[in-house]
Amino acid sequence: xxxxxxxPQYQHVQEGEDFTTYCNSSTTLSNIQxxxxxxxxxxxxxxxxxxxxxxxxxxxxxxxxxxxxxNSSLHITATQTTDVGTYxxxxxxxxxxxxxxxxxxxxxxxxx
Amino acid sequence: xGGITQSPKYLFRxxxxxxxxxxxxxxxxxxxxxxxxxxxxxxxxxxxxxxVNDFQKGDIAEGYSVSREKKESFPLTVTSAQKNPTxxxxxxxxxxxxxSGYTFGSGTRLTVV
Numbered sequence: 001x002x003x004x005x006x007x008p009q010y011q012h013v014q015e016g017e018d019f020t021t022y023c024n025s026s027t028t029l030s031n032i033q034x035x036x037x038x039x040x041x042x043x044x045x046x047x048x049x050x051x052x053x054x055x056x057x058x059x060x061x062x063x064x065x066x067x068x069x070x071n072s073s074l075h076i077t078a079t080q081t082t083d084v085g086t087y088x089x090x091x092x093x094x095x096x097x098x099x100x101x102x103x104x105x106x107x108x109x110x111x112x
Numbered sequence: 113x114g115g116i117t118q119s120p121k122y123l124f125r126x127x128x129x130x131x132x133x134x135x136x137x138x139x140x141x142x143x144x145x146x147x148x149x150x151x152x153x154x155x156x157x158x159x160x161x162x163x164v165n166d167f168q169k170g171d172i173a174e175g176y177s178v179s180r181e182k183k184e185s186f187p188l189t190v191t192s193a194q195k196n197p198t199x200x201x202x203x204x205x206x207x208x209x210x211x212s213g214y215t216f217g218s219g220t221r222l223t224v225v
Contacts, residue, residue: 042218102155
């Protein structure tokens with residue numbers, strides 16, 4: 001079946017450093033979404049990317065969808081303690097029934 | 113305010129007992145989902161429903177059952193056949209299954225004692 005892998009699994013950064021998580025699918029995706037889950041909380045939808053090569057920004061967050069629509073990345077510039085949490089990508093397989101498959105997640109810790 | 117409500121937040125159950133987790137949404141969303149999350153793990157799909165009176169098995173449906181008699185409600189029953197039921201259960205909904213993002217409830221943490 002379809003697999004969506006994320007790397008790294010964990011990342012510790014100092015406040016102010018940048019952070020990137022990468023998402024890779026074994027199959028082509030029709031779209032990809034990103035979610036953030038704070039410790040003890042539930043996932044919250046951040047953004048959806050649909051087009052090949054698409055780049056979207058939300059303040060310090062930059063999301064990118066690969067040209068082949070099989071990978072994606074989330075980059076956070078100048079991390080803050082409020083960025084702490086686990087970031088999940090989730091993809092829909094082209095022609096694959098439309099349900100989302102979630103990635104394994106990247107847990108981000110930010111130290112002062 | 114519109115949202116999705118899961119209850120209870122914490123649930124303890126004895127081995128061999130069935131238990132039902134509630135999920136209610138007032139967002140007028142057609143699609144609803146149940147996910148299981150284990151510590152340090154991603155989300156695994158248990159069941160999903162695209163429309164009232166219809167639901168489909170996800171990746172880990174064994175030992176679980178659902179119903180979708182009303183658009184607003186999608187309860188999940190964890191049966192005694194589920195071998196490792198202790199987990200964090202998340203319900204979600206979306207406008208449709210093809211394109212939109214998911215809204216998640218705050219989850220139910222189930223512990224089997």
